[in-house]
Amino acid sequence: MKLLLTVSACLLSLSLCCQTGDARVLVIGIDGTRPDCLEAADTPSLDALIADGIYSPDALNNDITYSGPGWSAMLCGVWSDAHGVTSNNFVGSDFDGFPSFMRRLELENPDLNTHSICHWSPINDYILGEVVDEAINAPTDAAVRDAAVSILDNGDPHAVFLHFDDVDINGHGYGFNATVPQYIGAIETTDGYVADVMAALTDRPDYAQENWLILVSTDHGGIGFNHGGTSIEEETMFFLASGNAVEPAVLLKDTLDILPAPENCVAPGSAELRFEGSGDAVVIEDSPALQLGVNQDFTLEVRIRTQATSDVAIIGNKDWNTGLNPGFVFSFEYPNGPAWKVNIADGNERADANGASGVADGQWHTLSCSFDRDGMMRLYTDGVFSAEEDISAVGDIDVGSGWFFGSDILEAYSYTGALSEVRFWHGVLSEEAISAWHCSSLDASHPNWESLQGHWALTEGAGLEVSNSTGSGLVGTVQGAEWNQPEGIITFDYSNTPRIVDVAVTALDHMCLTLEPDWNLTGISWVDGCSTTDVARLDRSTIKTTLYPNPGTDQFQITGLSPNATIEVFDPAGRPVHSAQPGSSTHTVPHTAGRGVYLIRIVDGEQRRTLRWIRH
Ligand SMILES: [Zn+2]
Known part of the structure; x- marks a missing residue:
């Protein structure tokens, strides 16, 4: 039969x-x-x-x-x-x-x-x-x-x-x-x-x-x-x-070319300019466009990524040997933070104020300060108001030596870390504008667009010139700092x-x-x-399933699989690090395998599917 x-x-x-x-x-x-x-x-x-x-x-x-x-x-x-x-x-x-x-x-x-x-x-x-x-x-x-x-x-x-x-x-x-x-x-x-x-x-x-x-x-x-x-x-x-x-x-x-995980405020895969101390700097040569005199209101912004809170000159136009010297500077609270700070002086009068602590955590942070020359300077950390200080007694802050990113004008007090998105505005930006734009890229819809004097994104990725996107000159020169292009992951x-x-x-x-x-x-x-x-x-890829959270840290859940399905997890180096029948839908991946893109291969009878899971 x-x-x-x-x-x-x-x-x-x-x-x-x-x-x-x-x-x-x-x-x-x-x-x-x-x-x-x-x-x-x-x-x-x-x-x-x-x-x-x-x-x-x-x-x-x-x-x-x-x-x-x-x-x-x-x-x-x-x-x-x-x-x-x-x-x-x-x-x-x-x-x-x-x-x-x-x-x-x-x-x-x-x-x-x-x-x-x-x-x-x-x-x-x-x-x-x-x-x-x-x-x-x-x-x-x-x-x-x-x-x-x-x-x-x-x-x-x-x-x-x-x-x-x-x-x-x-x-x-x-x-x-x-x-x-x-x-x-x-x-x-x-x-x-x-x-x-x-x-x-x-x-x-x-x-x-x-x-x-x-x-x-x-x-x-x-x-x-x-x-x-x-x-x-x-x-x-x-x-x-x-x-x-x-x-x-x-x-x-x-072949999947996967960009690095997105970072706070920075597009994934963006080149960054690394400053390693020892006078590494971007120099904007002196120009009438940089003059601030006694009365010019202005606003400065910069994004930093660093793990050090020493007494460095992040951006500024002064000899930072003493805070009384004329000019302005973004730095850290003397001698070792933890707060970031702004100093402004004219040789006789000085004003100092601290921003928030916690910005030297290796992640990107935006530091902003508006200078109302007959009123307050106001500091914002990641778009949030931190502190203000009366600067009405400070007079002429022009020095005539240009602006420096990453060191002071004598190439001392060198900063260690990455810098990006330096913005120089005439006028006092509102709290709303600073908050709304601190993490965005700039475009003409910014309410102060017409007042933008200099904008150095510092994302060229190569070469010794950094451009000012406003097109009004003020091109910067890279001295010692090096471009770093984050590598994508090929899977x-x-x-x-x-x-x-x-x-x-x-x-x-x-x-x-x-x-x-x-x-x-x-x-x-x-x-x-x-x-x-x-x-x-x-189609081998017909298994309908849901994987979450993705990105995740130690565990992922996987739903919708039959009891016969098997799961194999491969780490970013392609090594198998976990395998299981689904039974429990929760899977724990050993920490030794590190961060990156994991492949999860599911086999259910003749059906297969490969999913990607990002561990961060
Ligand atoms: Zn053989």
Whole structure:
């Protein structure tokens, strides 16, 4: 009864998808082949298969990158947590629970002719030898080619697995790298064997009626002279599915360029000018436009990011050796803060007032001060009023030495930190205007726009000139201070590229086996075979879920997942740091992994989704 049901299901599938026909599959495994090296090598035969196939140079074996676990995953369609192989001695294997695709083909239809020819004998000894109709352990890659050609010339094979080993051997001997001639040479030699095998296949008398799928892949990459670790060089592999029924496509990882987390008042990714003391400064040469005399009301603003509260000159026009010297300066309360302060003097009279404490916390803060020359100077910290002081007794504050950002006019009292957004207005800005604009970029809708005399954003990012956006001269010169461009984080998203476990499932789908849920296959099919849930009809990113809080600190919640879904969390360096079934929807990420962009990979049956979570 069960057999009858299976047969009718298969007939139904045949009538639906029409492309299976006399389905046959050739799986070519090339051990230890890095896709970037495959790209570097001259491989006309594989290139022809790629041109007719679905190809990904960004496929992954992101499990154990040794040959035993790798070939087990490829041939069985499950990861090591299921097939049980964790090293090349195959201890712990469960090929009864998770059979190879060859065994599933033989179980479904013993009349299929199955062959496995391997240079690395453990594949036959442990996985395929007792399963297929013919298993050959070949002493060389050339012997693998010879046996394959003979079977294709003379036999009636339905499923063939070939294993070539020389690429891996040369990687171990000379290095897994595109600059290594022996390694590249081995790839090119293997391509020649593939050419011979493909010639034998396409020369078959009934080739036109036979529906061949050719799958080519590798078990792992390599780095230096080895593999077995979790570097991307070891985990990246290629996946190729080629044949008459395949829609050609190239599947690439997504590259995400993520800017640094936004900072208070500063656009993410903005360049900043760093002052490291020792006279580092921006100098605005003296000009009539800088003169303030006895009566000119004015307002000054600057954004600072610092962790020091010493007696420095942040911006000013005076010799800061004594507060009585003529001129103005933004500084810190003598001798070491914690409040920031403003001093103004004419040589005889001085006035001083403190702003808020807490601005030297390494974050951006805006310091503003309006000077009503026959009244008060008023200090604002991040747009909030801090203090005021009578300055009506202070007379002429012009010095004639220009203005300095980051030191006083003698290049002393040097500031350590970053500065930006220096604004110089004529007139007294209102509390409302200062509050509303302290954290914004300037534009003509500012109520005092017409009174803006100088605006140095200090975001040039390079060079020794800082421009004044009002266009009225007053260009600054950078002395010693250095530009710092915050680096974005490049993250790669492999959500939609194949995995090594997809090889077996793609083969089974092409061969029109019904993929039973209780087989617990992890891979998915990349061809339009008989399965109704292959990738041609299934977006891997269909899991609907919510992740919060994002950004977060130690924990995130994830909702909407089925109880069978698994979650893997990768830190910004790509290392797995957490994995779980959802059960509890709360996940805690260890602190050692640091800040940055985490990838959260969710697998739920054949559906996958990768989410990004920012830890700050
Ligand atoms: Zn290997």
